[in-house]
Structures are given as structure tokens and as C-alpha cells.
Amino acid sequence: MNRRTTVHALAAAALATVAAGAAAQAQSWPTKPLRIVVPYPPGGSSDIIARAISQPLSEALKTTVIIENKPGANGNTGTDLVAKSSDGHTLLLCDVGALAITASVYGRLPFDPSKDLKGATMLAYSPHLLVVHPSVPASNLQELVALSKRQKIDFAVTAIGSAPHVAGVGVEKATGAKWEYIPYKGGSQAINDTVAGQAHVLMNGMLATLPMVQAGKLKVLGVSKATRVALLPDVPTIAEQGVKGFESGTWQGVLMPASTPPAVLSKVSAELTRIIRSPEVRQRLSGQGAEVHTMTPTEFTAFFERERASWAKVVAQGGVKIE
Template sequence: MTHAITRRLFALSALALAAAGAQAQQWPTKPLRIVVPYPPGGSSDIIARAISQPLGEALKTTVIIENKPGANGNTGTDSVAKSNDGHTLLLCDVGALAITASVYNRLPFNPSKDLKGVTMLAYSPHLLVVHPSVQAGNLKELVALSQKQKMDFAVTAIGSAPHVAGVAIEKATGAKWEYIPYKGGSQAINDTVAGQAHVLMNGMLATLPFVQSGQLKVLGVSKATRVALLPNVPTIAEQGVKGFESGTWQGVLMPANTPPAVLNKVSAELTRIIRTPEVRQRLSGQGAEVHTMTPAEFTTFFERERANWAKVVAQGGVKIE
């Protein structure tokens, strides 16, 4: 009797695996939506547009990019977390997503429970930049200047990774910033270029072109080591903020109810696409490094990031009702 039951359980398991495999092979059955929870022009948007066409070609479907900003990225993220169509992806700054649980007292979704990681795509360090009119050539001079005059610090949003990183620098150096929140990186960049803000911290992918054109002046990079595209720019850690490192991690997530076979299928395709010479070179030319992960590795990374940022948020006292 026991052997019969065991054989039946094995048979049922085999059928379930076969069904899951068939489901993944048949998926997608309609166009895919990639939701970017920020306005056009930011780092996540740039990467979404780099991968959308090859992803559609690989999966033989149409891929639509939907910019859905609002509530510091939470509006678009919540829409994906609650999506039940099985064909909606979220492409966002994973670091910012990891911070939300620490800076918000209430969220309409649980980042760890309502979303599943598909793969990481790219990392770019933050650049600390200023409007060219700011009379500072390094972080020490900027800190001294901020103690003498009002200094507006543009951030992609209150509670975003660049904001929390700015708070960490402020606490470590004695700088005095007045944070000006925007609805995304592109708007924060544009206002700093226009001289409406003095200082900006933002992902290198979106910010580097403005440094190269002379519209912004870079004072530091938030990586542990200097970057090849800006070899003469010292790291923030080199300039006295010991151990400082931050950056923008772009990754793709899907709703928690997505079948594992589908997650693995999308992960494999995106990993292949982001590693192609054409896409890799396109991103590396703007300072983004390709980083891919399996869904399991993504989960481990996300929980580690959430724990690390929780400490920074607590030290900085950043909180949003």
C-alpha cells in the first residue's frame, strides 16, 4: 500500500512539473507591460528601452513600456504588485525599493512578500554633481560652502537612495543641505542643469552625459573604487567619508503569484539580452555595469540591501508618513 501511495505521489509530482513546463512554454499569451515607476529619462527608463525590443523578439510578443510615476515610485510598484494578468513586469531601482519599508510608516504593498525578483540588470554608482556656478572643486569645499550659504540638494524623491545617501554624507561631514524632492531623476537633473538646485546625487547612467557636456560638474563618485570613465574623479570615500558606497541597481520583478517557471524563463531571456555585446557596450558607455542574478540570488540580494539601508535610514532619521 505504501509503495502504491509513493508511486502515485511521484506521478502527481511529475504531472505538476510537466504542467508548469508547458505553461512556461506557452507563456506569454498576450503583450507584456514593463512598468517603470518613474518619469521618462531616468536610469530605469533608459534600461527599459534598451531591453524592450529584444525581449519582445525573443518571446514573440509586443513589449509596452509604461512610465507610471507617483508617490516616490510606489504608485507604479503597487500597480504591479496587485497585477493579476501574469504579463506585467516592474523595472525599477532595486535599492530604492529596498528602502521603502524603512522610510514609510505605511505602504499599500509589501516589497518582500508581494513581488518576486526576476533578475538584476545593471548597476551604476551615484555621482555627486553640482551646477557649474557652484564654487567648489571637491567634497570638502562643497561642505564648507554649504555651511556658509543655503544649498539646495535635488533628490529624485524623499526616501530615495540618492536622498538617503545625501543624508549619510551630511551626517558624516557636517554639511547642510536643503533637500528638494522631484518625481524622478530626469526632473532633478534638468532643474540642477538649469540652476534651480545647487547639488544633485543621481545614478551615473542618467547623469554622465550632462557631466560630459559640461552642464554639470562632478565632485565625487559613490563607488569603492574610481570608475574608468571618470579616472580623475575621486570617490566619496577617498574624500573623508570612510567606507561610503551607494548606487543605483536596476532590476526586474514580477507579482508574487507568477509561476516559478515563468520567472525563470524571463530571467534567462533578460540575462541573455543584457549580456549581448550591443546592450552591454551601450550601457557601459554611460557608466552602468551589467549585473545579472537568478531569481534566488535576487531574493538574497534584496533582503541584504533592505537590512543595510534600514541601518542607514535609522541613523539618518529619514521617515515618511
């Protein structure tokens, strides 16, 4: 055996050893309870999905799964906690679109979402619903825009710089509407205040908002999807109402710290993909307007970077900035 052949053989053996070690590490993981951090208050889209997957995930991995709501700083408090976690057992379940917007909205962040976090898998997509309090005298987007030019319209947003906020800015710029943005600490609080009549208008994920529409507590004027949704077949899309090509929504996904071994990330991705696609979970979410939509870690990364670039343009156009 010549020197080159020997080197190649040694390299191959080293790689095989590393691969075997990674496989063994993934097989023995987890070694303690998992923590799923939701960086928003209870009751929003991310929280609903976290609670839908927690028990099946616990059974699959044979460990306790704890959900922790860590709201603050428009979702950045909980996200920073996960980005800096080193216990190997902390996951982030959040609105991926909102996370992609964060870097454009904030002048300075304590973490870099592209470098400090790795996407495990996407879970579901829920288009935004444009809704108003039933007392608002508008039955479509055009009437709402006209009304906003005659009187003050309070637009509830889940947080300044959130996906619903930036979507609202997009509609405002495209139609000439005039909103007064009222920030909240999460979707559930924004919904509750709009239901109570303390705000006039809201854009929020269908998963968390549809129950209030079905109960007659909110009136829906449009859906931010390319096509109408089956649960609301008579409700036109925002694109149909003059905002050509407009789409927005909440993309819930799971991320882990960048230090997570690839084999562990793949294991989490595989288990979550299986769980979210199961008939029970899929039916539970689709009944509230959320579409199961999974991605591999590689697909997730590509999606995230596309979203970050796309929303950066909207943020710049709307002048949405937090220092």
C-alpha cells in the same frame, strides 16, 4: 508492490505531472503583450534600461512589449500597480535599492515588497555621481561641505526616501554638511533643475547623469563606488574624500507579482539575463557608466533582504520618515 511503495510511486507521478504542467505553461507564455512598468518619469536610469531591453525582449518572446511610465508617490504608485496585477504579463523595472528603502521610509504602504513581489533578475548597477551646477565654487567634497556651512545649499533628490536622497543623508551625516533637500518626481527632473541652476547639488545614477557631465552642464565632485570608474578616472570616490567605506548607487532589476508561476519567472529571468549580457546592450550601457550585473531569482531575493536591512539603519540614523 507494498502500500508504502505504492504511495511513493503515486507521489512521484503527481510531482512529474505538476512539473510537466509548469513546463508547458512556461513554454506557451506569453499569450498576450507584455507591459513593463517603470514607476518613474521618462529619462531616468530605469527608463533608459527599459528602452534598451524592450525590443530584444519583444523579439525573443515574439510578443509586443509596452513600456509604461507610472510615476507617483516616490515610485510606489507604479510598484503597487504591478504588485496587485493579476494578468500574468506585467513586469516592474525599477531601482531595487530604492524599493528596499521604501518599507523603512514609509510608515504605511499599500503593498509589501518582500511578500507581494518576486525578483526575476538584476540587470545593471550604476554608481551615484555627486555633481554640482558649474557655478558652485567647489572642486571636491571637502570644499562643498565647507561651502554648505556658509550658505544655503539646495540638494536636488529624485524623491524623498529615494536611494539618492538616503545616500545624500549618509554623506551629510558623515561630513557635517548641511543640505536643504528639494524633492522631485524622478531623476530626469532633478537633473534638469540642477542643470538650470535651480538646485546646487545632486546625487544620481551615473547612467542618467554622465551625459550632462560630459557636456559640461554639471560638474562632478565624486563617485559613490569603492574604486574609481574607468569613464572618469580623475574623479575621486567619496570614500577617498573622507567618507570611509561609502558606496551607493542605483540597482536596476525586474520584478513580477508574487503570484507569477516559478517556471514563468525563470523564463523571464533567463531571457533578460541573455539580453542584458549581449554585446550590443552591454556596450550601450557601459558607455554611459552602467555595469551589467545579473542575478538569479534566488540571488536577487537575498540581495534585496540585505539591502533592506542595511538601508534601514541609514534611514533610522538620518530620521528619514514619511507617514
